[in-house]
Amino acid sequence: MTFDPQEHLPDALLERIRARAAEIDRDNVFPHEDLAELRAAGYLSILVPVDRGGSGLSLAEASLLQQRLAGAAPATALAVNMHLVWTGVAKVLRERGTDDLAFVQTGSIAGEIFAFGISEAGNDLVLFGSGTDAAPAPDGSYTFTGTKIFTSLAPVWTQLGLHGLDRTSPDAPKIVYAFVPRSEAVETLDDWDTVGMRGTQSRTTRLHGAVAAPDRVVRRVAPGPQPDPLVFAIFSVFEILLASVYTGVARRALDLAVQAAQHRRSAKTGRMYSQDPDIRRRIADMAIAYDALGPQLSALATDVDAQTDHAGRWFSLLAGLKHRATTTAKHVVDQAVLVAGGSSYSTGSELGRLYRDVLAGLFHPSDPESAHAAAASAWLGPLED
Missing domain, CATH: 1.20.140.10 (Butyryl-CoA Dehydrogenase, subunit A, domain 3)
Known part of the structure; x- marks a missing residue:
């Protein structure tokens, strides 16, 4: 089947998004209308496979769509990008025989919004280290305490994919990747007042013992570069x-x-x-x-x-x-x-x-x-x- 960008991002939808971009930037607010229209169009599940209710697009096709969306409203595209990253990660893993993030794909279809909680102030190790504490519990869950920055989709996300450092397990240290829901243990600051990309609302997130359930702890790996x-x-x-x-x-x-x-x-x-x-x-x-x-x-x-x-x-x-x-x-x-x-x-x-x-x-x-x-x-x- 020939890929048609219009099927997923019609020109009329792009023009409505473009028409709102200046006001969103001026008022420094989140593009709620953009997200609602994109969600209704099935855009948040473009990378979810067809057998799980998505469009089943390739990463190359999603790249073309994100280029189109960014041409209309860069901040909207960058915000949505972070949700698409997690659905894309789930896709890449499944295609390589690991279905650990199936819940991301089914959750996206059910209306969950996934945010990207990796960035930390001063952490130039990025994926290879973390200043966030990941404390293990006997039942296999983990409790995360620390501060994440540049958390796009801050006003609307429902699940935060993040990492932290386990310093106490017998095989420590380990970088722990997991997902936590929005809860009272997650504090979102209203501190996004930037030069540009204002609509992403990539606010600071403080974790005060946010709990990832055992089935949402997706990986424990050694710190530093490695081929996981x-x-x-x-x-x-x-x-x-x-x-x-x-x-x-x-x-x-x-x-x-x-x-x-x-x-x-x-x-x-x-x-x-x-x-x-x-x-x-x-x-x-x-x-x-x-x-x-x-x-x-x-x-x-x-x-x-x-x-x-x-x-x-x-x-x-x-x-x-x-x-x-x-x-x-x-x-x-x-x-x-x-x-x-x-x-x-x-x-x-x-x-x-x-x-x-x-x-x-x-x-x-x-x-x-x-x-x-x-x-x-x-x-x-x-x-x-």
């Missing part, structure tokens, strides 16, 4: 879908720059800016940079779908993809602002909003240092002691 399928699934799906959002931002900025060039006329020459050699070269530079992103995303997402074995190259390939997408998107938006001129400096300008939104890409893992270190190790080998 769950770690691979989280990293691959997160990096690909994140890169998709910023690729969508780049495409929208390019489209807006073209529109500006075709509608602005030079008082000096009397000609449209689209005929100005400097403007043409600037837009050509943007287009050349943008054109490289789609094929890279498609290739790596397809490789994950096809279970291609890149062995030790996977980390550098995925980190490099995220780095290229976010830095390229920033470059494209910077150029688009110059093409559009001073009007883009207005708070009401869509390009001005994209200029602020795209900055968030710099702060998502993998950061530039991690991406370059991974590439260097892949090509030169590890650093000597």
Whole structure:
């Protein structure tokens, strides 16, 4: 069956989402209407297999849809991304013979919203370490105490996928991955007042003994880099879908720059800016940079779908993809602002909003240092002691 983006994200729905984006950004609120419409359209279960009630899309197809959604409302796309990451992780694991996250797939169909509780202030180990305490109980449950940052979907999530460090079990230390429900033991701060991506409402989350039931403790692994399928699934799906959002931002900025060039006329020459050699070269530079992103995303997402074995190259390939997408998107938006001129400096300008939104890409893992270190190790080998 041929994949049709319109079936999952019709143009009419995208335009309604686009029409709300400026007000959501201005008021610094969560896009509740966007989420409601996307949920009604079945978008939250696009990566859930058909036999469990979802659309059964591939990661490559979901990447294309996230690019489209980000072109309409980057913050909405980035927020939804975090739910899609967990459904994507469940998909990747199941396709490799591990159905540990079946409850994520069935829960998504039942209306659960899954948030991503991995980021912690100062924790540059990310998946390979945690400052959150994971205390085991005799029945197999775990109690989590600590602080998570950048918890997107903060006002609406129902299940938080997170990790913490077990320091007390006989085989400790172990990184514990689990899911906890929203409860009185989970405190969500109202502290999201950022430059851009305001609609994600990625607030700080404080865990005061939040309990993950035994059947929601999905993995215990040693700290540090290691080949557990769950770690691979989280990293691959997160990096690909994140890169998709910023690729969508780049495409929208390019489209807006073209529109500006075709509608602005030079008082000096009397000609449209689209005929100005400097403007043409600037837009050509943007287009050349943008054109490289789609094929890279498609290739790596397809490789994950096809279970291609890149062995030790996977980390550098995925980190490099995220780095290229976010830095390229920033470059494209910077150029688009110059093409559009001073009007883009207005708070009401869509390009001005994209200029602020795209900055968030710099702060998502993998950061530039991690991406370059991974590439260097892949090509030169590890650093000597």
